[in-house]
Amino acid sequence: MIYINNLHASIGEKEILRGINLEVKAGEVHAIMGPNGSGKSTLSAVLAGNENYIITEGSVDYIGEDLLELSTEERARKGIFLAFQYPIEIPGVSNMNFLRTAINETREAKGEEPMAAKEFLARVKEKSALVELDASLLKRYVNEGFSGGEKKRNEIFQMAMLDPKLAILDETDSGLDIDALKIVSHGVNKLKSKDNATIVITHYQRLLDHIVPDFVHVLYKGRIVKSGGKELALELEEKGYDWIKEEVNA
Amino acid sequence: MTTIIANNKVSEFVSSIANENLPCWEKFSESRKKAKEILTQLDFPTTRNEYWKYSRVTKIASENYHFKNLSEEKIDLDEVRIPNLETYEIVFINGFISLVNSNLPSSDELEIVAFSDSKSHDYDSFFSKNLDSITNIFSALNTAYFTDGVIIKAKGEFAKPIHIIHYSTGENIISQPRNMFVSTTNSSLTILKSSINNNTNKFFQNSVNEFFLEKNSKLNFYVIQDYKKGMKVMTTNVVNQERDSVFSAYNYTIKGDWIRNNTNVFVNGKNCETNLFGAYQPTGSEHIDNHTIVDHLAAHCESNEHYKGTIADKATGVFNGKVFVRKDSQKINAFQSNNNVLLSDEATMNSKPELEIYADDVKCSHGSTSGQLDDEAVFYLQSRGLSKKSATALLIGAFLGEVVEKIEIPELKEKVLELYGME
Numbered sequence: 001m002i003y004i005n006n007l008h009a010s011i012g013e014k015e016i017l018r019g020i021n022l023e024v025k026a027g028e029v030h031a032i033m034g035p036n037g038s039g040k041s042t043l044s045a046v047l048a049g050n051e052n053y054i055i056t057e058g059s060v061d062y063i064g065e066d067l068l069e070l071s072t073e074e075r076a077r078k079g080i081f082l083a084f085q086y087p088i089e090i091p092g093v094s095n096m097n098f099l100r101t102a103i104n105e106t107r108e109a110k111g112e113e114p115m116a117a118k119e120f121l122a123r124v125k126e127k128s129a130l131v132e133l134d135a136s137l138l139k140r141y142v143n144e145g146f147s148g149g150e151k152k153r154n155e156i157f158q159m160a161m162l163d164p165k166l167a168i169l170d171e172t173d174s175g176l177d178i179d180a181l182k183i184v185s186h187g188v189n190k191l192k193s194k195d196n197a198t199i200v201i202t203h204y205q206r207l208l209d210h211i212v213p214d215f216v217h218v219l220y221k222g223r224i225v226k227s228g229g230k231e232l233a234l235e236l237e238e239k240g241y242d243w244i245k246e247e248v249n250a
Numbered sequence: 251m252t253t254i255i256a257n258n259k260v261s262e263f264v265s266s267i268a269n270e271n272l273p274c275w276e277k278f279s280e281s282r283k284k285a286k287e288i289l290t291q292l293d294f295p296t297t298r299n300e301y302w303k304y305s306r307v308t309k310i311a312s313e314n315y316h317f318k319n320l321s322e323e324k325i326d327l328d329e330v331r332i333p334n335l336e337t338y339e340i341v342f343i344n345g346f347i348s349l350v351n352s353n354l355p356s357s358d359e360l361e362i363v364a365f366s367d368s369k370s371h372d373y374d375s376f377f378s379k380n381l382d383s384i385t386n387i388f389s390a391l392n393t394a395y396f397t398d399g400v401i402i403k404a405k406g407e408f409a410k411p412i413h414i415i416h417y418s419t420g421e422n423i424i425s426q427p428r429n430m431f432v433s434t435t436n437s438s439l440t441i442l443k444s445s446i447n448n449n450t451n452k453f454f455q456n457s458v459n460e461f462f463l464e465k466n467s468k469l470n471f472y473v474i475q476d477y478k479k480g481m482k483v484m485t486t487n488v489v490n491q492e493r494d495s496v497f498s499a500y501n502y503t504i505k506g507d508w509i510r511n512n513t514n515v516f517v518n519g520k521n522c523e524t525n526l527f528g529a530y531q532p533t534g535s536e537h538i539d540n541h542t543i544v545d546h547l548a549a550h551c552e553s554n555e556h557y558k559g560t561i562a563d564k565a566t567g568v569f570n571g572k573v574f575v576r577k578d579s580q581k582i583n584a585f586q587s588n589n590n591v592l593l594s595d596e597a598t599m600n601s602k603p604e605l606e607i608y609a610d611d612v613k614c615s616h617g618s619t620s621g622q623l624d625d626e627a628v629f630y631l632q633s634r635g636l637s638k639k640s641a642t643a644l645l646i647g648a649f650l651g652e653v654v655e656k657i658e659i660p661e662l663k664e665k666v667l668e669l670y671g672m673e
Contacts, residue, residue, distance in 0.1 A: 048633050072632035073641075081633075088630040092648025101644065102634040109635075141648075158634060 001026050001197050002047075002067070002166055007058035008222075009046045016042045018222035019058070024166070027194040031208055031233060032201045034219035035241040040201045041085060043219070044170040047199075048082035049075050063165070077106045079165030079196075083155040083172050090142040095154070096124070098142050099161055106162070127160035131187040149180035156187040167191070168199045173207035185210030205237035218244055259311050260387070264289055266314040267395055267424055275365060277374050285394035292387045304568040304600040305510050305539045310454055310482055315424035317397060321348040325417050330444035330474070335661035337413035337442060344418060345397035345425035345455070351417075359406035359437075365399050365428065373401055373432055376462060380516050381488045388484050392426050392458040399428035404439035404467075411440040411472075411659070418447040418455060418481060425455045433467035433495070440470040442662065450480035459487045463495035465519070471497075472662060475511075476504035476669060486512045493519025493548070500657060501528040503538050504669045514543040517551050524553040529650045531670065532565035539568035544586075546579040549609075555586040558653050560646050561597035569601045573616065577608040586616040591623055591649055593642075647672035 002024045009017040016039045024030050034040050046053050047060070049072035060067040067075065090098070104114040115123075128138060131153040143151050152172055159167055169188065173181055188211050192198065200211055208216075208230065216232040217224045220241070225248050226232065236244075264286075294311040295302040320343045327339065340362070341351035347364055354362055363371050381389050402412060418425055433439045447453065463469050477483065483506055489497050499513055515524050530538040544553045553573065561567045569588045590599045603616040623645050631641035651672060657663040 050629055071638075072629060073635055073637050076633055076635040084630065084633075088624075088627050090627050090630070090645070090648065092651050093644055098631070098634070098644070101640060102631075102636055105637060105640060106635040162634065 001063060003061040005059045005061070007046070007060060008056045009042060009053045010056055011042070011053050015056070016053070016222055017046065020222070020224060022217065022224060024197045024199060026165075026197055028215065029192070029198045029200065029211065029213045031213035031216045032199060032219055032224075033203065033205075033216060033233060033236060035245070036203070038219045039222040040203075040219055041170055044082055044168045044199075044201055047168055048072060048080060073105070074109075076102075076162070077109045081159050081162055081164035081167045083152075083159060083167065083169045085171040085174060087143050087151040087155055089144045089146075091144050093142050095138050095140060095142050099124070099158065102158075102162065123161060128157055130160055130190055131156045132183050133157045148175035149177065152176055152180065152184055153187075156184050160187065160191055163191075165196050166199070167196065168201065170201045171203065172200070173202055173204060181207065182210060205233045208233045220244060220248055259294055260289060260292060263311060263314075264391075264394075267316060272317065272395060272397065275368070277370055278365065278377060281378055282394050285390045288384060288390045289387070289394055292385070292390060294387060301541070304566070305537065313422065313452055313454065315422055315452075315454055317425075318344050318420050318423050319346045320344055320419065321346040322350060323348070325351055325446070327351065327415055327446070330413075330415055330446055332442075332661050332665050335411070335659065337411045339413045339415060340400060341415045341417060342398075342425075342427050344420065344423055345416075345427040345457075347398045347400065348417070355410070355412075357408075359404065360408055361401075361403040361405065363401045365396075365401070371401050373403065373430060373462065376460070377430070379460070379488075380490060380514070381458065381460065381486070382514075386486075388456050389458060389486055392428055392456055392486070396426045396428035396458070399430070401430040401432065402439070402441070403432040403434060404437040405434050407438050408440070409438075411442045414441060414443045416443070416445045416455065416457070418445065418453055419449050420453065421451040423450075423453050425453070425457075427455075427457045428459075430460045430462070431469065431471075432462045433464060433469045435464045436466050437464075438468040440472070440659075442472045442474075444474045445477060447478050447481050450478065453481045454484070455481060456484045457486070459485070461487065461489040461497065463489070463491045463497055465492050466494040468496045469498075470658065471499045472657070472659075473499070473501045474504065474666065474669065475502065475506055475509060477506040477509075479507060481506065482508040484510050484512075487514065489513070489515040489524075491515065491517045491519060491522045491524065494521045495519065496523040496525075498525035499527070501526075501540065502654065502666050502669070503528070503530040503532075506536060506538060508537045510539040510541070512541045514545070515553075516545050516547060517553070518547050520548045520550045522548070522551045524551070525656075526553075526555040526557075527653045527656045528557040529653045529670070530557075530559040530567060531562070531646070531650065532559070532567055533562040534565060535563070536565045537568075538566070541568075541570045543572045543574070544584065545574045545576070546582050546584065547576050549578065549580045549582065551579070552583040553585070556653055557588045558590070558650055559599070560591045560593055560650065561599050562593040564594070564596045566598045567600070569599075569618070570604070571602075571616070572604045572606070573614065575605075575607040575609050575612050575614065579609045580611040582609065582612040582614065584612070584614040588618045589649075590620040591646070592620060593623065593646075643671065
């Protein structure tokens with residue numbers, strides 16, 4: 001589905017990604033772990049098309065297309081979804097209005113008719129139930145005054161509504177208590193299919209108890225320095241990141 | 251003895267319009283005479299004058315204008331009508347009342363008298379009260395040469411809005427309408443003002459509206475400014491509030507080459523409420539200026555003021571809001587804020603909120619912000635599939651929407667949202 005080859009990215013003068021290689025196939029769940037400052041969030045931002053980062057080298061192939069040539073909205077319309085670590089509050093824009101616009105612009109780009117109001121509402125009802133998002137939050141302004149947990153559930157709700165091919169969850173577990181973590185993970189697991197893929201970015205192993213990865217990668221100093229199965233996450237949980245750092249620095 | 255030498259520019263300006271045959275109504279002849287005298291002593295303001303610092307009037311001053319009475323022509327009003335909202339309509343063409351296009355109420359609760367009507371009115375003596383025709387040349391100009399207007403006096407709870415529609419057409423035309431709105435004790439009145447202009451070039455509209463709110467009355471004044479090319483617009487609103495009254499003005503500027511709005515509120519009685527809301531979104535090389543004054547002359551009152559704007563391209567926005575709290579006006583709550591979003595590097599916003607407080611037991615705040623659209627929010631919306639254009643539009647709509655939401659008439663709110671492209 002996505003093939004990242006020797007990707008380098010900088011912000012300002014600072015190089016953050018220094019040659020990422022990663023392939024994710026349909027039906028797979030990949031976890032990307034790593035210490036703070038290793039470039040995890042940068043990788044997700046770059047894949048979503050954040051223009052604050054400059055790509056200096058490398059390529060990304062996404063279902064046969066040059067991803068780096070696509071604008072942020074084109075990527076979204078072709079099925080890339082980024083669940084933000086810090087979802088943005090947008091006063092004055094209602095959740096519903098925002099989602100309807102997002103869905104209909106995506107459909108329009110594909111040459112499809114706008115979604116009928118009835119279908120839209122039915123889908124909202126179904127998908128909000130998935131993450132136990134209260135109906136009153138749907139009518140409110142996007143994320144405004146939402147608790148940390150509500151914001152994250154709103155991200156997964158949006159993901160469910162937009163039905164992406166490749167979902168990138170950027171530290172979705174941060175700021176969640178254990179109940180919220182279960183709800184969010186349940187939502188993500190329900191959305192999993194053999195046709196889509198998920199990249200889970202996390203600092204801690206605990207999320208991976210709920211969203212079980214097929215592969216675990218360790219990102220350090222802008223490179224993937226170690227890959228393995230789900231047992232790698234457990235090893236990291238137990239031993240921390242120091243042994244990886246030592247291995248790399250050695 | 252001092253000799254007054256009339257400034258060439260003003261005398262030239264005045265002489266070009268003074269030749270016109272305006273009816274001279276006996277009851278206002280004294281006011282007009284005085285205003286004409288003042289005009290011989292005034293000069294057009296320059297940008298050295300603080301009140302006119304950001305709005306140049308040189309182009310208006312150097313033009314020759316004349317009046318053009320087309321009040322018998324039938325015109326199409328559909329574009330400014332509010333779908334599903336019934337209103338009465340008073341139509342002005344180039345500042346002259348057009349009865350053939352108007353739809354006036356016949357109700358004991360509402361009295362409408364044209365200035366040109368010879369019979370006297372109990373509010374005649376209030377004419378020009380608190381209107382600064384001493385130093386403000388445009389107010390003096392209107393008083394000296396206003397074309398016509400009405401006194402509207404509500405005597406009950408008058409729910410159906412009175413829609414004042416100004417139709418402008420022609421080249422080098424000046425239009426000087428003048429109205430007085432009175433809500434008598436315990437009454438309520440809603441005025442809606444719209445404009446249509448067709449084939450205008452070097453058209454100058456200089457209007458004055460005077461408001462008198464008697465005890466415990468309520469007056470809502472909604473203004474939609476949506477002008478095509480070729481017009482410069484100066485509006486002056488003077489509001490006089492007696493005790494327990496509520497005045498709310500809502501000024502929505504959609505388009506206009508050059509607009510200057512002056513709204514001055516004198517809160518004379520206790521326990522009053524004053525609300526001033528406005529939104530503007532100049533683009534291209536448009537220039538939109540809102541100047542307001544709220545003068546708290548009595549205690550126990552509240553005023554809320556909120557103006558918001560987005561400025562695009564090479565456009566300019568101006569906001570100046572002054573709040574006075576006089577010495578014995580204790581227990582005043584006065585809030586004022588002005589927020590702007592600059593959408594281009596070449597856009598300009600001049601914002602100046604001012605507070606002058608002479609009382610010691612008051613709660614007042616004011617603030618002004620001018621910034622850019624939040625890039626993070628734009629990215630967030632784009633990451634959900636919205637184009638940059640619609641992400642921007644959604645954010646602008648959300649920003650300006652806050653003051654559009656203040657509209658108390660749902661049908662009108664719908665129309666204003668549509669005019670701003672928010673629906």
